Amino acid sequence: MQLALSNWSRDQRTLQERIAAELRAMILDGRLRPGERLPGSRALAADLGISRTTVVLALERLASEGYFESRARIGLFVAASPPEGALVVARVDPAGPPVAPARATPVPAPPLLPVVRRDQPRPELDFWVGRADPALFPLRAWREAVEVKLARAGSALAEYLDPQGEPSLREAIAARVGPARGIRATAEEVVVVSGSQDGINLACRMLSGGGRCFVHEDPCYRGAFELFVRSGMRRVAVPVDADGLRPEALPDQRGCLLYLTPSHQYPLGVTLSLERRRAVLDWAERTDSFVLEDDYDGDFRYDEAPLPALAAEDRTGRVLYLATFSKSLGPGLRLGYLIVPPQLCAAARAWKALMSIGVPWLEQAAMAELLLTGAFERHLRRIRLAYRARRDRLIARLEASFGPQEIQGRRGGMHVAWRLPPAAPAAEAIERAAARVGLGVYGLRSAGAWASPGHPRLRDTLLFGYAALVEAQIDAALERLAAALPRLARDAPVPA
C-alpha cells in the first residue's frame, strides 16, 4: 500500500506531526480500514523520501493513541475498533444548505462594554480609563506562586470547589480588608468572584427579585447599570456633585438596592463625604435597602489615609462590599471579591454555585500565596508610587498647558476627570480630534459610563486614565492635546 499524502508544502507542522495527522485522517474517513496492514516503516520512509526515524516516531505515536495494533514480528495493523470510534460521529450531511431562521423572534443584545471592544486599534498614547500598566504586572512572583501551587495541587484541579472560593484565599482577604479598608469580615462573609463584573452580577442575581428598585448614581458605571436594568428592576437616578452622591435625592421607598462608588466615584472620581456616608447608611436602614459598594480602585490612594469603606461603618448589615484584583494585578486573572452581610451568606453561596459553581482553583491558590507572603503588598506599594508619579505629571502638564483647571478625582484611583472650561469644545469633539492624532482621551460614554440624556458632564468632562502611561508618554500626549486645542492653551483666557 502506498500512502497518498496531501498538502505538505503549505503545512506548518513538523513532518512527524503531518504524517501522523494524515494517517489519522485516513483511518477516520475509511481510506485505511480496521485490520488493514500497514507498510513497514522502512518502505514508508522510502516511499515518502524522508527519514525512517520520523516515520517510526509518527507510527509509535499513533499506536500509543490506539489507531494501530502491533502484532509481534508481523507489523502494524489498523486497530479493529478505532480509538476514535467513541469520539467521531457519523458525518452529518444535512439535505441542502442551512435554512435561514426567517421567522425567528430577534434576541435583543445588550451593548458591548467598551472595555472589551476589539473592533478598533487603541490609540498610540491612550488614557484609557481603568487600565493598569501591564509592564508592572509582577509576572515573576505570579509564576512562582503558580508553580508552588501546581506542584502541590493534588486533586484540586479535578474536584468541585467551594463555590464561595478557596478557604485560604477567603481567609487572606478577610485579614486584609481590616487594615486596608476598615472592614471587619470573617472568611465566611467573603465570596471570591471572577472580577468586579461577576460580583455585580452576583449581587444582581441575589437582590434583583421581589420588586426591588435599583438606585444608582448619575452618572455611573454602565456595566452595572445594564445588568440591573435588564434584570427588570425599576430604577431611580441620584445626582452626584463634588462630594459624591446627593443623599437627599435618595428615594423614600422601601427595599431598594443602591449601587454606589463612594471611594472614587465612577466616572467622576469624587469621594463621598463622611456626612453623606452616614446619610446613606441611615437611608438604607430606614428604607430596608441594601447598598452595593463598588470599591473598584480602592487600592490606590496617594496623599492621605483613605476614608474607611462604607462597609466599615455599616452596623446593620446593609452594605455589600465589592473589590477587584483587576486594577492591582490584572484583569486576565479574573479575580475579585464580594463581602456580604451575614444574613446574605447563604444566598450568595447558593447563587454563586448556580451561576458558575465558582472561580478556577489555580488563580485563587496563587493569589492566596501572594497575599500570605506579602508579595502583593510589596507590589502594591511599588505601583502606587509609580501611579502617583504619573498622576502628578499628568496634572502638572495639564495645568502647564491650559492653566489652572478643575480636575476631580485626583486623590486616588487610576483616573482623573477634567471638567473643561466653558470655552472648550464638547468632550466628544475633543475625543474625536485627539483620536485623529493618536491620542486617547475619553468622554463619559466612551469610558463605559452611563449618564442621563443631556447630562452636563457628558459635554464638559474628559477622563484620563493615567496608570498605564509613563511620564514621557504623558508629556508627549499633553503636547498633542495642547496642539489639538489651541483655543484653550495657556495664553487663552482662563475661566474664573
Place this chain on the structure above:
Amino acid sequence: MQLALSNWSRDQRTLQERIAAELRAMILDGRLRPGERLPGSRALAADLGISRTTVVLALERLASEGYFESRARIGLFVAASPPEGALVVARVDPAGPPVAPARATPVPAPPLLPVVRRDQPRPELDFWVGRADPALFPLRAWREAVEVKLARAGSALAEYLDPQGEPSLREAIAARVGPARGIRATAEEVVVVSGSQDGINLACRMLSGGGRCFVHEDPCYRGAFELFVRSGMRRVAVPVDADGLRPEALPDQRGCLLYLTPSHQYPLGVTLSLERRRAVLDWAERTDSFVLEDDYDGDFRYDEAPLPALAAEDRTGRVLYLATFSKSLGPGLRLGYLIVPPQLCAAARAWKALMSIGVPWLEQAAMAELLLTGAFERHLRRIRLAYRARRDRLIARLEASFGPQEIQGRRGGMHVAWRLPPAAPAAEAIERAAARVGLGVYGLRSAGAWASPGHPRLRDTLLFGYAALVEAQIDAALERLAAALPRLARDAPVPA
C-alpha cells in the same frame, strides 16, 4: 527601645515572618511612630534571644516594603509616611455592637446544588454522579502547558480579554466539535464559559426575556431548572421514557426555550432517538423556539460511534450546544464552551462581557495547548478505557448480586440509572441504608436532579456514578450493597 512581641509560641510562621509582622503591626497601630529610631539589629537579636541574621532579614524586608528608612551610618528609622498610609484606614469603632437588621426583608436563597455541598463528609465508597477520577487528571501535561503559556504570557494576564474567549482556544474547539460531535462551527460561534453552569447561566441571560417559556425534561438537571425558573420564566415539563424526551408532549406555543440532554439524559442516562431528534428540531422551527443542548458528558461513549449532537442536524439556527471540560479534565479548571447559532453571536458576546468580562486567561491558554498538541485526545482515550472497564464491572457486579436488571444509560457518560425491581425499598431508603455502611448511591434528588412531585423515578431509581471508583472499589461497594439489600439479592425472585 525594647520590643514587646506577642503570641510567639502559638504562631506557625517562621521566626523572621513573625518579627516582621509584629513590627509592621507596631507601626500600623502607632506603637512605633514615624521618625522613631529602631534599636540596632545586634541589640534586637540579643533582646529577643534569636540570631542576628533573622533580625537583619526581617528588617531588610520591612525596609524594602517602605516601613523603615535607612540613614547611612546612623540606623533604621520608622518611615515618615508609612507605606501603608495609603492602604490603612483609620480604625473604625462603631458606637456599640452591630444593630441587628431586624426589619430587613429576608432575601430568599436558592437551594445549594448538591455537587458543591461541603456540610457532610463523602462516603468511603462513593458512586457520586458526574465525578471524574481525580487520580486520572493529567497533572503533568497540565503543568507543562501552564508553564509553556506563562513563560510566553507577555501582558495577557494584565489586559482585558476577549469576553468570548481566547481566539486560539475557540479555534481549537471549533476544529474539534466537527469530528467529535458532527457540528460545523466557526470560532466566532464558540463562547468559552466557566463550566456548564456558566453556560446555562449565559443562555438563561440571553433567552429568558420576552416572556419566553422554559421547557424541560422531567426529570432534569436541577442546576438548570433553578436558574431558568428563578429568572421568572413560566415552565412546561415534558416526560422522558427509554427513548428520551417525548416530543409529542412539547407545548404548542411560540418562543420557548427547551433545555435538553439528548446524548445521555440527565439523570436517567437514556439517549434521545433519531426520530425524536428530528421531531424536536421540527418543533423548534415550527414554534420559533430555541433548544439548549447540554452535552455534559458527551466525551464518553463506549460501544459505538455516538449519534451526532442535535446541533449537528440543526439547519435553522435553533440549537445552542453546551459542553464542558469538567468531566474530561476536572471541575477545578472551570472551563466549558457554548456554541451558538450565528444570529446569537452578538448577544452571547455582549452578555458574557456583562456577566464576568470572560474566563481567566491561563486556563484557556493551557487548554488550547492541550488540544493543539493532541494531549487532550490521548488523555480522553486513556480515561475512556478506564471508565468503560469500570462501567462493565459495575454492571457485571450489579447483575451478579441481584440478577438481570433494568440499567439505563450504559452506552455512555459516567453514570448509569438502576431501575429498581418492584420488590425493592424506595430509592431514598436504600440511599440512607447504604450511607450507614459508608456507601454512596443516590436517588434522583440527592444527585442534583429535579423531578415533578410524586414522579415514579424518584422512588424506583438509583444512580451510580462509576468513573471515580476502581474495579476493586466497585467490587467492595457491591458487596456492601448486596448485604444491605438481602431481600433483593440473587436468590430472591427476580421481576420479569
